Amino acid sequence: MNPASFPLPFGVFSVGADRPRVGVAIGDRVLDLAATLGDPVFDHPSLNPFLARGPAAWSAARAALLGALDTGGHTGDLERHLVPIDDVRLHLPIEVADFVDFFSSLEHASNAGRILRPGQAALKPNWRHLPVGYHGRAGTVVVDGTPVRRPWGQYKDGPAGPPHYAPSAKLDIEVELGFVVGAGSEPGTTVTVDEFEQHVFGTVLLLDWSARDIQAWEYEPLGPFLSKSFATTISPWVIPLESLAAAKVVPAPQDPAPLSHLTGTAPFSYDIRLELRLNDHLVSTPGFASMYWTPAQQLAHMTSNGACLRTGDLYGTGTISSWDASGYGSFMELTWNGEVPIDLPDGDRRGFLQDDDVVVVSATAPAPDGGRIALGRVSGRVLPATSGAGLG
The missing domain is CATH 2.30.30.230 (Fumarylacetoacetase, N-terminal domain)
Known part of the structure; x- marks a missing residue:
């Protein structure tokens, strides 16, 4: 080689x-x-x-x-x-300074909108104008192989009745990439789309653990909070952007055209193919090249108000997904919010993740010699919720 x-x-x-x-x-x-x-x-x-x-x-x-x-x-x-x-x-390869997670796949955003808001527009009015995101919790980013305990939280089992506090019954993951900031920026300044490679060192694979029942109750009007903050898992190896030069591709078309601060002179995305496995069974093969908002646009948006970058900042791309089940990047999509469980080759069925389930995501990208390079893997096992958490 x-x-x-x-x-x-x-x-x-x-x-x-x-x-x-x-x-x-x-x-x-x-x-x-x-x-x-x-x-x-x-x-x-x-x-x-x-x-x-x-x-x-x-x-x-x-x-x-x-x-x-x-x-x-x-x-x-x-x-x-x-x-x-x-x-x-x-x-854990970095000391995580700040963690931001985006929502940048047109396919995933549309699928999620249809699932969570049936009868309404799949996308909110702002979605095609800016990379929607939220500020996550840096202190709960963990490295590959770290077990993740099922979270407790407040949620409703249906539209009727009061909320209650219990272990999440709809534990999910989202297949993502994470980008690691190396060079910071000064407060009050902005980073342009074209300056992406001057600030970002490389990428990791990322599992965005998500408690869908807690999320459904808490996310309006401010978005995810406790449904996401209990754990985010990243791979132990950071792939330098220089290693991905052969993986650069023309990004997905954007309509309407983004505003000038989200426009670059030579926009690109990456041809990265991912595989999602549950308990050693391949269940999905998402592709990153179709992502609507690029990593460079996400970085520019993060600083567009003058917020500074710091060494060790990590931002997730949001779920990488597709229009059909072969490339869905979450179990919410794969099972349509648990309503259509998937059948596994060993005879098990899954709506959402059960205790002791093991999730593994791996990825590859084109190499300069025409082959493909392995970008590693990220994994996590679900531990049962603690008994009587927070109940005195």
Whole structure:
């Protein structure tokens, strides 16, 4: 394989009782960057110090790694600093500064509108004019493999009767990408669509855990809150944007044309294909290329009022979905809010997630040599709700 086709994802790992530090995944091994490149910025339990250096430093580190792979292969000095991935523990790769989640798939927004507001317009009037989003909770972003406990919350079982407080009965996930901000911006300034690659270091796979019954009761008029804030799971490896150069595609058409602050000179999206599995069964294959609002437009919108970016900011793209069940990106869509359960090959049926269910999302993207590169995976297992939470 051509070294230029290596995705060279960055993450944080530890071996045994050693202190966590920055590494890069190369096949089934992890390269210790502090030892390899001799730079103390990688001897940290977070990518943030490296990300704060900005795009020139990101490119230089990637070029140094590609040079080492091209000239030395897995021999000599490089070989000494490679650790089998089965021997390491992977950690949350960034200290999350702020977390924002968007709602940017036309297919998902339309499907959700039809499910939740039957007889009404599927899209709200603002949806085609701006990337709708909400400010999430940074402190509950967890790394791949972290179990997620079923949340308690207030909701109604139907339109009649009072709300009650109980464990969510409609636990769901949304298949998303997350984008990691490296270089910040000054308060009171804006970041343009064309400046996306000067601020964003890379992407992760993201599971947006969602309690649909709690969400239905709380989301009007201000949107999701407790139905989302209990957990968000990201993959342990951050794929640099430079690794996705061959995956760039012309974005989906937008009608009406966006306002000038959401318009770039050379707009692009990414041809990223994802797979959603439940308990080892493939249930959906969403594609990112059809997303209505691009990651660059989402970043520009986040700062369009002068709000600043910080190193470690994370923003989710919103559910990646399609017009048919083969690419639905949530169980709310796959089962039409639980009304049409899906049948699994092992004989089980699912409306929403049950305790001990395991969800896994993986992804691939085009490589420069014409093949495809793996972008890793993100997973989570559902734990039962605590007994009598918050009931004294």
